[in-house]
Amino acid sequence: MTVTEVPSPARDQTLRADASPAAYSTPEREPARRLTQLDALEAESIQVIREIAAELERPALLFSGGKDSVVMLHLAVKAFWPAPIPFPVLHVDTGHNFPEVLAYRDETVERLGLRLEVASVQDYIDDGRLRERADGTRNPLQTIPLLDAINEHRFGGVFGGGRRDEEKARAKERIVSLRDEFGQWDPKNQRPELWNLYNPRHRPGEHVRVFPISNWTELDIWRYIEREDMPLAPLYYAHERDVFQRDGMWLAVGPVSQPREGETVERRVVRYRTVGDMSCTGAVDSPAATNAEIVAEVAASTLTERGATRADDRISEAAMEDRKKEGYF
Numbered sequence: 222m223t224v225t226e227v228p229s230p231a232r233d234q235t236l237r238a239d240a241s242p243a244a245y246s247t248p249e250r251e252p253a254r255r256l257t258q259l260d261a262l263e264a265e266s267i268q269v270i271r272e273i274a275a276e277l278e279r280p281a282l283l284f285s286g287g288k289d290s291v292v293m294l295h296l297a298v299k300a301f302w303p304a305p306i307p308f309p310v311l312h313v314d315t316g317h318n319f320p321e322v323l324a325y326r327d328e329t330v331e332r333l334g335l336r337l338e339v340a341s342v343q344d345y346i347d348d349g350r351l352r353e354r355a356d357g358t359r360n361p362l363q364t365i366p367l368l369d370a371i372n373e374h375r376f377g378g379v380f381g382g383g384r385r386d387e388e389k390a391r392a393k394e395r396i397v398s399l400r401d402e403f404g405q406w407d408p409k410n411q412r413p414e415l416w417n418l419y420n421p422r423h424r425p426g427e428h429v430r431v432f433p434i435s436n437w438t439e440l441d442i443w444r445y446i447e448r449e450d451m452p453l454a455p456l457y458y459a460h461e462r463d464v465f466q467r468d469g470m471w472l473a474v475g476p477v478s479q480p481r482e483g484e485t486v487e488r489r490v491v492r493y494r495t496v497g498d499m500s501c502t503g504a505v506d507s508p509a510a511t512n513a514e515i516v517a518e519v520a521a522s523t524l525t526e527r528g529a530t531r532a533d534d535r536i537s538e539a540a541m542e543d544r545k546k547e548g549y550f
Contacts (some may be wrong), residue, residue: 222506259445262362263296264514266433268395269419270300270450273308273431276421277338280369280431281338282380283342283550284310285318285325285385286454287496289382292442295451297380298333309336313367315342317498326456338374340366357477358501364548368404378421380550386438387525402426404548430550440519441492447512453512459492459510471502482504486550494519494526 256264274280281514282297284290296304312326330337342362343541345351351362371379385392387464393408398418400406410472421429446453464471464487465480472478473493480486492515509515541549 223509231244240285241440256261256361259441259448262434262441263299263439263445265298265436266293268417269431269433270380272419273360273380273397273429273500274300276419277377277429279374279376279378280308280378281311281374281376281383282306282308283312284326284335284337285382285496286322286329287382287440288446288457289384289434291329291453292437292445294329294333294383295449296433297308303478305334308507309338311338311340311362311370311374311376311527313340313363313370314342315498316341316346316510317359317500319454319473319493319499321456321457322454325452336388338370340370342366343388358498360498360501361544361549364404364544367550368548371404376428377423378431380431380433381433383435383441383550388541390539390545393431394432394469394545396432397421398430398432400422400428400430400548405549406430406545408542408546440516443512443516443519447516450512454496456493456496457515459490459508461488462491462504462522463487464489464491464504467503471505473499476500487499497531503513514528 222528250432282290282293284294294306294310301307310330314323317413326337329335340363342351342359345362345366353359353366354361356384370376383391383394385394390408393411394412395414397412397414399412400429402424421431437445463474465474465484466472466487467481467484473490474480476484489504489506490508491508493501493502493504494510507518507547509518
């Protein structure tokens, strides 16, 4: 005769009183499953991607080849695996991008069988819809090509790689951000987000921007890249490059970035923390050549990546917020 153990109220009471891990690690009980911080961030981001993709008819994912968009793409692959990602990727090409990043972008798109849509700032300059800026940078010129691409393809929502820890305007963004019929953002009129419920509804002509990795930090990103063994563009890692110093940053020598009178070109070992427009993105002195070494370096840094390396954010105190109000990423 088989004897079945009858639950004992007295025994259960003893276990509840003793909440130590040892009390719950006996063979009779399954150990509690605990998510690591990266597991929790990954789960939240995948939930956001799935929920928004299910709600919207035509989403797209902004993909520049930078580390944040690479992580977003990796999360999207996981969200729909083994099915392919059910939406295209969109890149606003300034014409000043690093060649290494464009090569990485194209290789990734081919490897994953993605549909890539490109909005070209150069095309707008060539036909007179945009003018070159006096300072030679093109990051602020991306807004109109981006909004035109959203309208042309009737994207109801666009996934972006913005994170709250990057700078203060991005810190104000909700995970789902409504943009009006002109693509503009009102930071004082945002929808509440309660209990992880997201509302991507919008009227015709409007759309939403969605930031699945909003709660990640730069250190989280690098720890995740290391954990998932994700390939990146090579300029994220230490390499020798001809650079010159301007406003406390090392700018690369190239066809769209040349030293001015009095600025000296040096050959230095550097790497990039962000990979935006080549003419306004600075490198940092660094010997970090592996993901583990970058994790250690970022953990010890007291400057955010944008504060350390982005000249376009230094135009004014509200530079990013002003651009986002106009429809920027």
